[in-house]
Amino acid sequence: MNGTLRFIDEFRDPALAENLFAEIAVTAARIAAGRDRPVTIMEVCGGHTHTIFRYALEARMPETIQFAHGPGCPVCVLPRGRVDDAIAIARHKEVIFTTFGDAMRVPGAQGSLIQARAAGADIRLVYSPLDALALAKANPDREVVFFALGFETTMPSTALTILRAARSNIKNFSLLCHHITIIPTLRALLEQPDFPVDGFIGPGHVAMVIGTRPFQFLPEEFGQPLVVSGFEPLDILQSLLMVLRQIETGKPQVENQYRRVVPEDGNKAAMAAVAEVYETRPECEWRGLGTIAESGVRLAPAWEVYDAEKRFDLTLHQAPDPEGCRCNDVLVGRIRPWDCAAFGTICTPENPLGALMVSSEGACAAYYQYQGMKRAG
């Protein structure tokens, strides 16, 4: 643990940060000279959003730079219907429903998992799908369901858990699978009209699994720079500077700032497990973004005995985003959170209306919590 921290401190060195702030300001000024609007950079991953707010990096940016906080918070983009599905399963008497902690408060159309637990459902927090499998082994007379959430980052650990369940012949275990994939979603964003983003800070932990090559279409088809980035404040500042330099030179490409973790080819063993266990869904629903083709996975037919949708004969609920929610406009950078009439009024972290208010990684929740925006205006 102490070793880990020693490395953390190096990525939070204020003197190094000052150098980067200065370089960013100078570079941004040169780029801005020929433009009539700010340079807009999207950080794809919720972890990046969290760091940007926690360290108040945005407050140190020149006016010529604006962040668009992207769709990469898996909890934020969890659609209301899927939460309703989870609750429907959790209500079965024999079920122990297991989930990551931050999914507990996400509101569905029928309330949240935390409310379902208060109403009597046996819902438990776990830190890993293996914890859920261990619960299944320890409770052979119960059905343990794991709410499999997240991007490519968490997909391999769930895949390996299914492989282990099969090997250990554990039958009272299943997945409610809502794993989602970032590449089709980035493409869908880029194909939106008036997409105002000039470059991307790419998701480091997704790239750790899938490698950097799947991002090549950004520069090649859309002329967009992307720098795969780590999650410490200095990582983000350095990545931002790398994106700005690409914009300045007019040579967009995929660069890897997070080399200490991300191999160019990703993690082949993880990808093999993912390929073995899942198949692509024809389409997948996202809170705030709607339905995107081939943007999620489910268990492949060979593993369907572990599929909670099959085991509980579930018809997936559809529940459109609520009226008045402008998460889509915020997600693609068309408006800032406080431009939405619901922000801080009918949409708050205690009572979120839209995706981006749900988790501390969501842009609206982060503005609300870290910048005290609730009292502004």
Place this chain on the structure above:
Amino acid sequence: MNDPIAGIGSGGRVTLAHGGGTAMRDLIERLFLASFHPQGFPVQEDQARFDLAALAGHGDRLAFTTDSFVVEPLEFAGGDIGKLAVCGTLNDLAVGGARPVALSAAFIIEEGLELETLRRIVTSMASQAAAAGVSIVTGDTKVVPRGACDRLFITTTGIGVIAEAHHVSIAAARPGDVILVNGPLGDHGAAILCARGDLALGVSIESDCAPLHDLAATLLAAVPQVRAMRDATRGGLAGVLTELAEASRVAVTIEEKALPLRPEVAGLCEILGLDPLYLANEGKLVAVVPQEAAEVALAALRAHPLGAGAAIIGRVADAGRAGDVTLLNRFGGHRAVTMPAGEQLPRIC
């Protein structure tokens, strides 16, 4: 040494039989009274009685507070529910500037609780109270059927006396005042997360659970003009500072680099995506003093065993919006610290 609960029987566990009759009398006499042995208080009466004139010799106001304690697991590194129940109520008295006089303790016990566990917890309470020079003078025991509570809940109530000279209040902070804390933040919250055992992180973090009355008295003796004191429990430092800013109608600024934090707690927060500002403490005193008294207050805290890690962490701003708490980070940026909204939940990535 005589075992006070030998012979209580029932296979080493509390049963519903302990909820009344001779079994209850045995439990009370052999465990609770034998451990707490309140001196000078006749045990056959239904209430403890105090001599008002004797109390009035210590001050001009009575302080009165109560708190219920539930924690899973009951025992953890650095403490147990009994130690929490005694220290928590002592601390609520202490931060009002009160000298603690006596405590009550009420137990709600789920049938099936091991008598050994109950004995360890009661012994822990007795030794904490004795060390603080306070008697547990009255109490109650209820045994409830399995499932009606989670093993053991304890409620303690305390009374204390506030000396004429002391007027601390959460509403008394003034612009320019300095904010101190007596040591590293978040140890209790981190210890409980580790003690639940489902993280398998291989770190041991001890709860900071401790009685703060002596530390508070030491601070008040050195700096009689202390404006406000609070123990930062559930809700953490963030909870206390937001309350302070709202009650005193002031803006508060703290500096990230000044916050005392153990490396292992910082590491745990990194891994789980938790914010140490919101982690629970059970032995942390937040004090607000006038600027000119800051160094004396810091020296007084540091001279005490429970204040070795004391630090000045921030101040009450000269200007700014009443109720705002702002954290200045290492990069010269600042962010709002808001009242915690429910429990912190670990993040997915």
